[in-house]
Amino acid sequence: EYSKYKRYFTPLPTLPPIPADNPLTPEKVKLGKMLYYDPRLSRSKIISCNTCHNIALGGDDNVKTSIGHGWKTGGRNAPTTLNSGFLKVQFWDGRAPTLEEQTKGPIQAHVEMNATPELVVRRLKAIPEYVELFKKAFPNDPDPVNFENVAKAIAAFERTLNTPNSPFQRYLLGEENALTKEQKEGMKLFVEKGCIACHNGPVLSDGRFHKFKSNNDTGRFRVTKNPKDKYLFRTPQLLNVALTAPYFHDGSAKTLEEAIRHMAEQELGQKLSMEEVRKIKAFLESLTGEIPLEARTVPILPPERQ
Amino acid sequence: EYSKYKRYFTPLPTLPPIPADNPLTPEKVKLGKMLYYDPRLSRSKIISCNTCHNIALGGDDNVKTSIGHGWKTGGRNAPTTLNSGFLKVQFWDGRAPTLEEQTKGPIQAHVEMNATPELVVRRLKAIPEYVELFKKAFPNDPDPVNFENVAKAIAAFERTLNTPNSPFQRYLLGEENALTKEQKEGMKLFVEKGCIACHNGPVLSDGRFHKFKSNNDTGRFRVTKNPKDKYLFRTPQLLNVALTAPYFHDGSAKTLEEAIRHMAEQELGQKLSMEEVRKIKAFLESLTGEIPLEARTVPILPPERQ
Ligand code: HEC
Ligand code: HEC
Ligand code: HEC
Ligand code: HEC
Ligand SMILES: [Ca+2]
Ligand SMILES: [Ca+2]
Ligand SMILES: [Ca+2]
Ligand SMILES: [Mg+2]
Structure with a gap:
């Protein structure tokens, strides 16, 4: 009953796009x-x-x-x-x-x-x-x-x-038991709550800019000087996110729970239950791959x- | 004609002494x-x-x-x-x-x-x-x-x-061609000039203290407060010395040539020729091993x- 969520995700390819003027050797x-x-x-x-x-x-x-x-x-x-x-x-x-x-x-x-x-x-x-x-x-x-x-x-x-072979990657590629039940629940919530709207693609970032006001850092506005860009930040990737605390552009969230709760409130106008946070966290932990x-x-x- | 100098040197053992209260596992x-x-x-x-x-x-x-x-x-x-x-x-x-x-x-x-x-x-x-x-x-x-x-x-x-397999180590263990002629000449000078008096044993340090005045750092005296220990410093090892510029306890010698020349003057009261310095340097470069x-x-x- 979880497999229908798989189609929202993209497995990590072996290599990212290689620009023509810098061939990989x-x-x-x-x-x-x-x-x-x-x-x-x-x-x-x-x-x-x-x-x-x-x-x-x-x-x-x-x-x-x-x-x-x-x-x-x-x-x-x-x-x-x-x-x-x-x-x-x-x-x-x-x-x-x-x-x-x-x-x-x-x-x-x-x-x-x-x-x-x-x-x-x-x-x-x-x-x-x-x-x-x-x-x-x-x-x-x-x-x-x-x-x-x-x-x-x-x-x-x-x-x-790049970090292949994360539990989630293995799950996407067909290894059904690579995720725990809790992690699968987290994946489901990640889709249903709407995180996937911004955190999508092979590294769970749409590469686009979204409002996130935390302090005086005006984000994208610093680059474009366009007032519409004030406090916009590019969605970060989520691979290996369990290893990259603290979170957000200013490191203001100490833990993954805090970051998840904050995201739901600021970006989706929702309050998550403790259980929901726990499940999403477990899912995000399945994104840790191998260097x-x-x-x-x-x-x-x-x-x-x- | 160089082999008689070998006996002044000690090949690097696989492991250093292991203290009884901290067994290696x-x-x-x-x-x-x-x-x-x-x-x-x-x-x-x-x-x-x-x-x-x-x-x-x-x-x-x-x-x-x-x-x-x-x-x-x-x-x-x-x-x-x-x-x-x-x-x-x-x-x-x-x-x-x-x-x-x-x-x-x-x-x-x-x-x-x-x-x-x-x-x-x-x-x-x-x-x-x-x-x-x-x-x-x-x-x-x-x-x-x-x-x-x-x-x-x-x-x-x-x-x-530890860094085994340096050219000098291989030479000591019998690989005659592991050193160039210049490096063998350097080894000979290292013994004959008297560097070996202090730089001996498996890592070319006697582990003892010798006078070396460079700045206000009083060296061993800071530890013992014994006036006889003023400006004494422990002989450093010389393995991999080609990788550890700058030299001396205060980093005051930028190059290996400078350090060699200075040693000969301060510790042995001798002035080396440019050629002698070059040869000793070549010898010291043969002490770089494999990590x-x-x-x-x-x-x-x-x-x-x-
Ligand atoms: C003193 C710390 C520091 C050093 C040194 C440093 N970085 Fe960074 N790096 C940062 C910070 C902080 C950011 C985020 C800055 C920002 O977005 O304004 C960053 C951003 C990046 C990003 C963007 C990643 C993303 O998700 O947008 C890459 C890639 C990167 N650095 C690579 C490098 C490379 C390559 C070097 C060496 C040439 C380097 N960094 C040196 C601190 C550092
Ligand atoms: C509207 C877009 C959007 C939505 C929806 C969204 N995010 Fe984010 N997410 C972002 C942006 C933008 C940031 C970076 C904020 C910043 O630090 O400036 C971010 C940051 C994060 C971070 C911190 C990453 C890091 O390395 O610092 C986590 C974790 C995260 N999001 C998880 C989630 C979860 C879980 C949800 C759903 C509950 C979610 N996001 C929903 C856009 C979004
Ligand atoms: C900020 C730089 C710095 C850091 C960090 C540092 N060291 Fe050092 N280390 C030095 C300096 C400088 C000396 C020489 C100090 C002296 O002799 O008074 C030294 C000396 C040593 C020596 C003595 C070697 C000899 O030839 O006498 C060893 C061994 C050593 N450090 C190991 C360590 C270990 C293990 C750590 C981490 C727990 C460490 N160091 C952290 C700078 C540093
Ligand atoms: C009387 C003892 C003694 C003699 C003889 C001696 N050294 Fe030294 N050597 C030392 C001491 C002590 C130091 C550390 C000086 C300091 O920085 O405080 C040193 C430092 C060095 C260094 C710098 C090492 C480093 O990592 O900074 C080199 C290179 C060196 N000696 C080579 C030689 C050569 C070559 C000779 C012969 C020409 C020689 N030494 C003769 C005691 C001696
Ligand atoms: Ca971080
Ligand atoms: Ca070095
Ligand atoms: Ca040095
Ligand atoms: Mg980390």
């Missing part, structure tokens, strides 16, 4: 992984993508709002990089259309890595192994160590940071030439 | 690895052992003096954790006799992780998977989630963080119970 993914883990992409040399999007923690940093260069914060919660290739737009306010564009943001943001394209390229050029790896990843580029290619390589790696071992293997980063 | 190593990578051992939740002793970077942080909680620094350079189980005493000033004692330092240091034993234990007890893992690692302990056991588990993991894949595989850390 093993050489690029290898380089991208190294850059993702390399703190020398930051001015201080101590902050990497993995600092805030820690693979050990579910691709995020577990804190309310991220802390970056100089112990400063930008006031927003770090979403997970896992499965981020499936998002239609990047950032809470959707200000980057692609992962390539996205990546250039944190490297330069004063409250994150606080570097410049020139600094990053200069550092990488001083490391012979990196020069070699850029040549291999971008064989047709006469001067491959450049900021565009840094972004392309990291984006390529991120497109492999491929390859992405979890720390690269050995080359030292600077001396 | 797979369960403990597994737990220790998780704790090593877990930033929730710090007050801010964003700094782990791996932040400053980054496995991707050679077990250190590549910066002059480490940056910790609140973007503060303690003014000392972070040595590598790789092969640290072979050191006779821990820290530049030898203030910890064992890895177990050592570990309690950074977790509590205000400029490092700035936590307290109570905070750490409270956080770990709130995570059911950790409670289970502590039970497995310390099966005879009625209340296994305690600060002593945190230290024991991390120390156990560190004792597996076991197991230690390089990022653990999946459990979320807090919500």
Whole structure:
């Protein structure tokens, strides 16, 4: 009696869409992984993508709002990089259309890595192994160590940071017992209450903007300056959401229960019973997948030439 | 004609000495690895052992003096954790006799992780998977989630963080061509010039204290308050030294050449030729080993119970 709900959901494909101008190759993914883990992409040399999007923690940093260069914060919660290739737009306010564009943001943001394209390229050029790896990843580029290619390589790696084999994924693919009864009840509620209206597609995000007022952060309006966009935020994905507390763009919800209850009230004008919250939570917990071992293997980063 | 120098050196054993009160078990190593990578051992939740002793970077942080909680620094350079189980005493000033004692330092240091034993234990007890893992690692302990056991588990993991198969190790074990001629020349100079007097044993440290005045840091004197100990520092290991620039307790030498030249002058009262420096450097580069894949595989850390 639950199977009729399956059609509202989309199993996670093996790979997200790959842009024509950044084909996925093993050489690029290898380089991208190294850059993702390399703190020398930051001015201080101590902050990497993995600092805030820690693979050990579910691709995020577990804190309310991220802390970056100089112990400063930008006031927003770090979403997970896992499965981020499936998002239609990047950032809470959707200000980057692609992962390539996205990546250039944190490297330069004063409250994150606080570097410049020139600094990053200069550092990488001083490391012979990196020069070699850029040549291999971008064989047709006469001067491959450049900021565009840094972004392309990291984006390529991120497109492999996907988490298959979650209980829910296995259920969708036919393994009837992969979900508990409680989780199936949660799935049903997720559809019937209307969560599915915004949280849909392979990562449970429509990639669109919806009103969510929490503090002075005006969200999408900051990007478009269009008054109609005030307090609009892009629907976040829900895969691995059990690993990415706290919740919302400002990390204001400490627990998944709190986030679910709040969503029902703010987005659907409903009050859920404790039991309903519990069931939806159990369902969301079934969205935790497996990080491929390859992405979890720390690269050995080359030292600077001396 | 180089083989007569081999007897001055000791190949790296598979494991360092294991203290009787902290036997090495797979369960403990597994737990220790998780704790090593877990930033929730710090007050801010964003700094782990791996932040400053980054496995991707050679077990250190590549910066002059480490940056910790609140973007503060303690003014000392972070040595590598790789092969640290072979050191006779821990820290530049030898203030910890064992890895177990050592570990309690950074977790509590205000400029490092700035936590307290109570905070750490409270956080770990709130995570059911950790409670289970502590039970497995310390099966005879009625209340296994305690600060002593945190230290024991991390120390156990560190004792597996060894780097076999360096070219020099292979050379010592009989693979004649594992070293270049230049590296063999460097080995010879390392013995003949007298570096071996202090840099000896399996990790090329005698574990003793020697005068090295660089700034106001009085080294061993800070620990003993004995005026004879002013400006004494424990000889650091040299395994993987090509990965751990900058050098010395204050990170004052940017390159390996600089460190070698400085050592010869300060410790041996000699001036080396450019060629001699080059050869010794080549020899030291042959000390870079292989980090076991197991230690390089990022653990999946459990979320807090919500
Ligand atoms: C200091 C912390 C910090 C660092 C370092 C950092 N990020 Fe982020 N990241 C964030 C925060 C906070 C956001 C959300 C910002 C926003 O939406 O305005 C974010 C957003 C993202 C997103 C968008 C995900 C989504 O769901 O919209 C991706 C992808 C991402 N970061 C990847 C990276 C990569 C790649 C790097 C390294 C080049 C990096 N980040 C470095 C904190 C950080
Ligand atoms: C009208 C669109 C819409 C509906 C309906 C909706 N959501 Fe959301 N959801 C969002 C948006 C937008 C956010 C991001 C809010 C923010 O932090 O700015 C969000 C955030 C969340 C989060 C936090 C994710 C994170 O990583 O921080 C959870 C969990 C969640 N929704 C679950 C649900 C559940 C369960 C329901 C149904 C009870 C639901 N949502 C209904 C749009 C919606
Ligand atoms: C904020 C940076 C930082 C953090 C976090 C940190 N360390 Fe260190 N570590 C250092 C510095 C700096 C030293 C040298 C301090 C000294 O000798 O006074 C050091 C010394 C050591 C040593 C001694 C090595 C030697 O050659 O004497 C070991 C072992 C070690 N740390 C392990 C750890 C472990 C385990 C953790 C986590 C529980 C940790 N460190 C957390 C910076 C850090
Ligand atoms: C009398 C003892 C002694 C002798 C002889 C000696 N060293 Fe050292 N070495 C030390 C001590 C002590 C330090 C740590 C100094 C400090 O930073 O406080 C050190 C540090 C180093 C370092 C930096 C390691 C690091 O990780 O920062 C290198 C490299 C080094 N020695 C190489 C050599 C070479 C090459 C020689 C011979 C030319 C040599 N040493 C001779 C005691 C000695
Ligand atoms: Ca979050
Ligand atoms: Ca290093
Ligand atoms: Ca160093
Ligand atoms: Mg997390």
